[in-house]
Amino acid sequence: MKAIEVENLTKYYGKVKAVDNISFEIEKGKICGILGPNGSGKTTTIKSICNLIIPDKGNIKIFGKDNKKSAEHISAVFEGTRNLYWRLTPKENLRYFAGIRGLGGRKIENNIDILLDKFNLTDKKDVMVNNLSRGMQQKVAIAMTLICDTEIILLDEPTLGLDVQSFMNIKDMLADIASSMNKTILLSTHDMNLVQDICDDVVILNKGKVIAQDSVEKLMDMFESMTYEIILAESLSKSDKECLLSIDYDLYFINNKTKIEVDIFDIKEIYDIIDKLKEKNILIKEIKQKDNNFERIYLNITNEEVN
């Protein structure tokens, strides 16, 4: 069953086209990552799904119904805003946002206690939110989406600015929410580890257009055999590097230019690079096929270079 259907979504801000005729679908119970560089249209897409932005063209359906009539199915946490009242405690915030949606009573009070316990916030339940760490504030914001009991949760940059421990907590929490509570999650992020670890599907945007859309697994498979790591005996000189760059491959120079990573489409192409290194008398210590990661795939897709 499709939880979210976006069809031909287009949005202009003045003369700037923020989102250009994009379409994608998300199945119920899946976690979908929406990726793209800054200004690619991620937040506009998420806010359009939440009906906080009215698109110029296109339709958005939530469980087959127009999104303007589907507020009861969607909750969201946005990046760059607090989402919560800082002078209220986590418990008071959860009670307030449930009340804003017309929910209350003993059942909600019980659910608040369950959620605070689940997110290890019970001992902080009476501390004002402005006195909590960034990670805990983010946990409260996500708990706030759950107390609203919506089937779909939209998260804009949920791990931005978090330390490693908080990142791990939020990541595990999201995976648990999707699997144990059968929620559909759409999250925008720049964090490829998060996408690789918890997302089922991914939509990649660039300049307001969808440039790739598939399951994370399929995208990983597609690029699996293509990244090789060549470890050199010594670091490359500037001229050697320029010479290597003249051949038509995606090369990434790492570790002070003692390591080259290359993406190739045919195994035989590795000889072109080896020949070039040989020609320049550059000694090779080791060549190995690299376990691919989503960051590389993303960079390949968006045609960005990292040196």
Added chain:
Amino acid sequence: MKKFYYLFKVSVEKIFKELKRYKFNTISDLILFYVLFMAMFLGIQGFGTSLGVSSADMGDSLEGFIIGYFLWTVMIMSFVDIAYNVIDDANKGTLEQLNMSNINLSQILVVRSMANLLVNVLLSIVLLFIIMYTTNKWIELKILSIVIPIFIGIFSILGIGLICGGLALIFKKIQSLLNLAQFFLIGLVTVFPKSKFISGLIPFNYVAGKIFFIVLGGNSFVDLSVLDYGIMIGNSIFYFAIGLLVFNQCVKIAKKKGLLGQY
């Protein structure tokens, strides 16, 4: 109806919690309200005495002044509350959350304003008693007789508040307009046209006149005629409907321009 009850309940709770947690601001507000009133009260009394106004006439003026000031603050609380709530929530980053509720944003703001009004009227009544004690000028307060017309009439002020709230969504900075409107509101509770028709066209004006009639004339809400209630209800419905219409239109414009929450 149950959902509005929960919304009202959490709104009242939040107001009390924030009054307690922003206690410096709360105490400052109460002191300011008291000092401002006392300054005006003593000023009027001194002015009356210097002009040789009899104490009986002065008594009527002072009672009128107390009621006028009370009504003015109640109006300001209701009117400013909606617009400031929009600005405040946008600044706090919670406006998007309110917008995503299955309850319409205008309804949320109105219910929150009613909750705010309830808390503020309670605080105002307590302050009014302190003021009456300090000035030794006691007015017979028939709470129910005042509250019923206020409740009927306040929707016209909420309508104007919704218009300002809608403008705040689009134009962001409307403090100058709000400040100006506060002084315009003084006119609504101090100037009463002789014609019922004209008074009935001005928001809250007819209601304010009837509250003066109740308090200063020693009357009760049952002394008001059916026509009086008709004018008060009609005036409230008219301005509230316009307010809702303008606000919802402003929300639509803000959503089209992507302005919601972007402060």
